[in-house]
Amino acid sequence: MKRWNGRVPTWSRTLMAVAAVGGTILLASGCGGDAESGEAMARAPGGPGGAGGPPGLAGGRATPVSVRVVESGDLQVTLRASTNLRAREQVDVIPKQGGLLARVLVEEGARVSAGQELGRLDDAEWVLQAEQSEARSRAALDAVERARALAELDLISQQEVERLASEARVAEAEVGLARLRVENAVIRAPFSGTITHRYVERGQQVTTSAPAFGIADLDRLEAQIAIPEREAARIQVGQIARVILQEGAAPVATGRVERIRPVVDAASGTVQVTVAVAANAGEVALRPGQFVNVDVITETLQDRITLPRTAVLVDGAAPRVFIIQQDVAIEREVTLGYSRGDQVEIQTGIEPGDTVVVVGQDNLRPMAAVRVMQRNGQPVTGGEQQ
Numbered sequence: 001m002k003r004w005n006g007r008v009p010t011w012s013r014t015l016m017a018v019a020a021v022g023g024t025i026l027l028a029s030g031c032g033g034d035a036e037s038g039e040a041m042a043r044a045p046g047g048p049g050g051a052g053g054p055p056g057l058a059g060g061r062a063t064p065v066s067v068r069v070v071e072s073g074d075l076q077v078t079l080r081a082s083t084n085l086r087a088r089e090q091v092d093v094i095p096k097q098g099g100l101l102a103r104v105l106v107e108e109g110a111r112v113s114a115g116q117e118l119g120r121l122d123d124a125e126w127v128l129q130a131e132q133s134e135a136r137s138r139a140a141l142d143a144v145e146r147a148r149a150l151a152e153l154d155l156i157s158q159q160e161v162e163r164l165a166s167e168a169r170v171a172e173a174e175v176g177l178a179r180l181r182v183e184n185a186v187i188r189a190p191f192s193g194t195i196t197h198r199y200v201e202r203g204q205q206v207t208t209s210a211p212a213f214g215i216a217d218l219d220r221l222e223a224q225i226a227i228p229e230r231e232a233a234r235i236q237v238g239q240i241a242r243v244i245l246q247e248g249a250a251p252v253a254t255g256r257v258e259r260i261r262p263v264v265d266a267a268s269g270t271v272q273v274t275v276a277v278a279a280n281a282g283e284v285a286l287r288p289g290q291f292v293n294v295d296v297i298t299e300t301l302q303d304r305i306t307l308p309r310t311a312v313l314v315d316g317a318a319p320r321v322f323i324i325q326q327d328v329a330i331e332r333e334v335t336l337g338y339s340r341g342d343q344v345e346i347q348t349g350i351e352p353g354d355t356v357v358v359v360g361q362d363n364l365r366p367m368a369a370v371r372v373m374q375r376n377g378q379p380v381t382g383g384e385q386q
Helices: 010-030 035-043 124-152 158-183 229-234
Strands: 063-069 072-084 090-093 099-104 117-121 186-188 193-198 213-216 220-228 240-244 253-260 270-278 291-308 320-325 328-333 335-340 343-348 355-359 370-375 378-384
Touching (some): 072 220, 220 291, 240 270, 291 335
Antiparallel strands (some): 063 355, 117 186, 240 291, 320 328, 370 378
């Protein structure tokens, strides 16, 4: 048996040299691809072995993404307008007569019922006047009774009886006016609601030209929205509307179109539409004066596909999305339709059952390898390949 003396035979050294040269030639050939791909690889996050590896390409690192499995469903077409909510019933309560305000019986925020006392004027003088009128009326009625008895005895004329009866009726009317002044000394709520303003103070001289209290029915609100004339034909009484507080947020209440103004505002070119809204129908209590967006549902389209707007790439090219097939990102051009909030309709390009990238698509290139971290909003343990 021969032992190896540590030397490399001449033919082996020659073979190794040839292999090294061949490897150099192959490496140079492999680096001679198109410039755009090379630049993309240089810019991309590093794959195995360093920073130059393209993400997701063969031998590169898989890009983490979140996906959604495409489903078809109903798509509600809406018209959006913004406005401030107002109470359906809201008035300033003005005293029916002037005088000195003796009592204030409610404060702002108090809930009151229809006819409830809100304040009372000093009515001492009017009470005395009413009592005086009642005494005069009783005296006038007694005079009529005596006159009728005398007329039966032909002691006075029938004309005198009629004159006394007329005076009695006038005295009775004066009693009614005096009682009305006493009644009007009380300031009452015209309907059930909540006191929104108290404009007066006890001891203040009030008049019939200035309000004393503000009252509103906070349980029944309405939104008066302006719809462009060209879109007004799509609005009908009875259509459902959604009330939204913040852009992109979920609706906090629903309403219904209650009335449509039959004329177009010449200055703005819009038609006023009133939407009735329940203030406490949802989790959020709405208030008059609150700024809201109102989406009126004008049509419901069936079997339509929608995606988040952010899933669609529209950077100067045709709209497109990435779908996942066998661990690889496939680019698909799509046709967009109606949009609603953060959702947009996809008319062509994908089908129900396709898996679409909704987060991470900005980092993808066609044929990139991916690792699914979330599907339909739910985490996938350890990432899951498609």
